[in-house]
Ligand code: SF4
Ligand code: SF4
């Protein structure tokens with residue numbers, strides 16, 4: 001019938017660690033799933049929960065948020081602040097019915113190209129099993145149709 | 150002798166209207182809120198409400214409505230108008246204040262430009278009003294020269310029978326007559342007495358209020374500042390008002406494609422009048438509250454010859470800080486002159 | 487002397503001595519069971535104050551009215567413990583100066599109303615009371631019911647409620663903690679939260695509101711009471727409050743010197759969910 005489902009994954013990463021890690025995965029010629037779209041930001045502290053929400057609304061099936069390991073933040077404490085924020089945000093999304101598996105968090109350093117590649121593969125496979133994230137997409141569809149009365 | 154509709158015929162009545170191509174709407178309770186919703190049978194309806202929390206306006210002027218779908222290409226811009234479908238509807242069990250609200254807004258949506266979104270729905274809808282048998286502390290229709298048995302905005306009037314078994318039925322417009330022609334066998338001749346209409350006391354002297362508002366020197370009166378001190382500037386009173394009609398046009402989408410929408414807006418919001426420069430001509434809550442009162446009881450009547458208030462009392466009923474039109478107009482009519 | 491007469495005369499004294507420029511309290515409402523905020527600037531006006539078990543609103547909202555305290559003068563205000571808690575939060579977020587607020591405190595227990603000792607925020611220690619305070623059983627039950635649902639059911643539950651939202655922003659306007667002069671929903675470059683009140687836009691708004699209040703909510707219930715379409719906002723607030731207690735052992739408004747929970751951290755904060 002329709003085309004097989006290809007997961008769309010959006011990754012918000014900090015430029016100093018995880019982006020560099022992803023870069024290393026590339027230069028080391030590690031193969032990982034092409035399903036991920038990376039958005040590079042200066043620090044995990046800059047990753048607003050709004051980004052995650054918008055990505056889910058605009059069609060992401062899973063969102064990944066990733067940055068430097070605790071203690072390694074280029075700006076000293078951005079990731080500590082981010083960690084608190086995610087803890088709360090994650091609980092909130094779960095409470096409003098967004099399955100926790102749809103939002104993933106990780107620490108990936110500049111040296112962890114292999115971890116990055118493995119993780120993307122794992123998330124892609126998991127998302128493939130979960131299927132598309134339709135809850136927000138359906139609401140989006142409603143917006144695009146004209147009034148029924 | 151008049152015609153009556155018995156309560157136990159209501160299911161047949163709904164079925165007959167549906168057969169005639171109508172969708173039937175009535176007050177319902179859903180998810181901890183009362184509003185007008187589509188019904189399939191009599192038991193879906195909530196008859197015990199003085200007034201539903203949400204107004205009938207929602208079904209003629211929705212809180213958000215798509216207008217145009219657009220796509221911006223390299224060579225051209227494509228757009229598609231998203232007008233509502235022609236859907237025939239019966240609104241059953243409308244209170245006189247809600248029905249009047251629609252009639253009050255008609256001239257506004259049609260004076261310089263005929264708003265297709267409003268009139269398509271108006272023209273396809275039949276309003277079946279039920280005369281009130283109960284009023285609460287906030288009802289104030291009589292204060293604005295309407296009444297619990299007003300037929301303004303109605304197509305059919307129903308008067309509850311004293312024995313509670315049904316309603317006396319009377320068509321008050323052509324559309325109403327046509328609607329009753331779809332259910333002749335369900336109506337019967339009868340002379341049962343109707344239930345008494347509640348006494349709704351007049352809460353202020355409207356003439357005095359309008360006179361005070363019309364006087365230019367009162368525009369900057371300290372009165373406005375004092376009365377609006379506690380208003381927190383939410384939009385509840387305007388959004389729940391059957392006659393408030395302000396909207397904002399918003400484009401939702403990105404650089405290449407999107408939808409232009411018509412969204413409710415409210416003069417209670419500071420953003421309502423905010424200029425791009427940052428200047429805000431109504432920069433305090435008192436000027437916004439004054440606008441609401443002035444618009445309803447001065448400007449609107451200046452333009453359309455009618456006040457923009459049908460006396461439903463929702464603004465006071467729902468205000469988180471117990472403000473509202475009633476208190477303000479009472480205070481104005483009691484001001485020393 | 488009942489508490490109402492006591493506070494009337496105290497308010498009058500504060501005004502006539504010039505210690506405060508304004509007293510914010512309650513007056514009679516439009517019906518017998520309603521009370522409404524009342525602002526007194528003269529001792530005579532203070533005689534109109536009403537204080538009884540129907541005075542449930544959190545008046546601290548008015549303390550952050552633009553310009554009210556910018557002249558450095560003092561204002562007195564009638565507050566229940568949840569209002570005092572809000573004042574603590576506002577002080578800890580640098581929105582109020584402790585010495586500008588004179589508190590006329592009271593507590594309601596069923597129909598009983600009692601005066602609270604102390605006039606300055608530093609006179610009140612709420613820590614114990616807030617931590618040991620369990621929310622009303624109906625909130626606990628409802629929240630539990632939601633926790634027991636699976637994600638799809640939870641989503642349907644909130645969809646039904648959020649679809650009613652009309653974006654009147656009453657919940658924001660009555661909240662003492664929503665003091666931003668430009669709320670994120672009023673920002674349009676970029677427009678993070680759509681102004682349309684369709685269900686998706688309502689999800690955005692309600693999630694943002696809940697998140698912005700996580701670890702800052704004083705649990706006064708003002709938003710929940712204000713919502714004209716009866717969305718159970720109490721439940722999200724309760725859930726967020728529980729999260730910051732469980733995860734960070736943090737309880738908003740215990741005192742006025744705590745650091746806001748999302749503007750601080752511990753190196754060993756839990757991170758079980760991070761890969
Ligand atoms: S009068 Fe009440 S409902 Fe209207 S804007 Fe003011 S606070 Fe909100
Ligand atoms: S102004 Fe108030 S009383 Fe008048 S129609 Fe609107 S909500 Fe009803």
Ligand code: SF4
Pocket residue numbers: 387392393394395414415416417440441442444445
């Ligand atoms: S009172 Fe305000 S929101 Fe209502 S119609 Fe007039 S200007 Fe618009």
Ligand code: SF4
Pocket residue numbers: 650651652653654655656657658692712713714715716717
């Ligand atoms: S008060 Fe209720 S309807 Fe109004 S914006 Fe808040 S959640 Fe929406």
